[in-house]
Amino acid sequence: MVKGLERYEAILKGKAKPRYLEAKASGLLERKIKEAEHVLLACEFCERKCKVNRLAGEKGFCKCDAKARVFGAHAHFGEEPELVPSATIFFAGCTMCCIYCQNAPESVMPALGTVWSEQEIASWIELMHARGCKNVNFVGGDPTPYTYNILKALSYCNASIPVVWNSNAYYSEKTAKLLQGIVDVYLLDFRYFNNKCALKYSNTPNYVETVKRNFLLAAKDAELLIRLLVMPSHIECCAKPILSWIAEHLGKDVRLNIMDQYWPAFNAYKYPEMSRRLSYEEFASVLDYASDLGLKNLVP
Secondary structure, eight states: OOTTOHHHHHHHTTSSOOHHHHHHHHTHHHHHHHHHHHHGGGOOSBTTOOOOOGGGTOOOTTOOOSSEEEEEEEEESSSOGGGOSEEEEEESOOSOOOTTOTTTTGGGOGGGSEEEOHHHHHHHHHHHHHTTOSEEEEESSOSGGGHHHHHHHHHTOOOOOOEEEEEOSOBOHHHHHHHTTTOSEEEEEOOOSOHHHHHHHHOOTTHHHHHHHHHHHHHHHSEEEEEEEOOTTOIIIIIHHHHHHHHHHTOTTSEEEEEOOOOOOTTGGGSGGGSSOOOHHHHHHHHHHHHHHTOOOBOO
């Protein structure tokens, strides 16, 4: 059994229900859908709080309208071992704009995605569950702009499948509250511990304060799996301080994936310090630092 994901594994064994099904039975899910639909009138699903009326076709930073747009959906075998196979649905559009995005351009250009109705999403989830997928994995881009569509889709779904919210964690407190009682596993990225870095490389203001808040809220609500993508030249300013914060505020047993998969995709070539792969020495120093902090529950 994976430490920190005990309830998730209980769902897989039929010993617990996915939280969205419990919320559906109690009426909580329907109330959240109404709240999320109201947010679309003056959108503040992400921390930017653009306040655009997406139901009227207005678009904010993410360029998403009110329809769910998807650029990929399949059984994913490249996720953390405990998640594989994962029914992964990639939503077009994102609340950040990382210069090294590996899923660009679809991830940052919603118009490149295909419109899926909420009923189609629900049917796809049920099909993938029947085919043996362990979870439904909402990702992108980022799922945050599509919070309403995802909640609505779950209302049409009856599969006993855990919900994984795979996000950059740059969502608003309002979205965090909408997700409470629905998500089984928060799979959240922690990229920066310096707001200047976040703004320069991901065009994301107030990043550090936002994601710290959301990590704390996620940990209180459900089970948590953290991804730390170690980036070249960002060891002392970001990677190590992130690990220190995790150890102090989320505990040394939190499930953690320290990743060395960075590669200079998309527009990274424009930034010399980011236009190279991570060195072995950089990655090893981060792993050593995690060990020194007592962080032992690492994804192999």
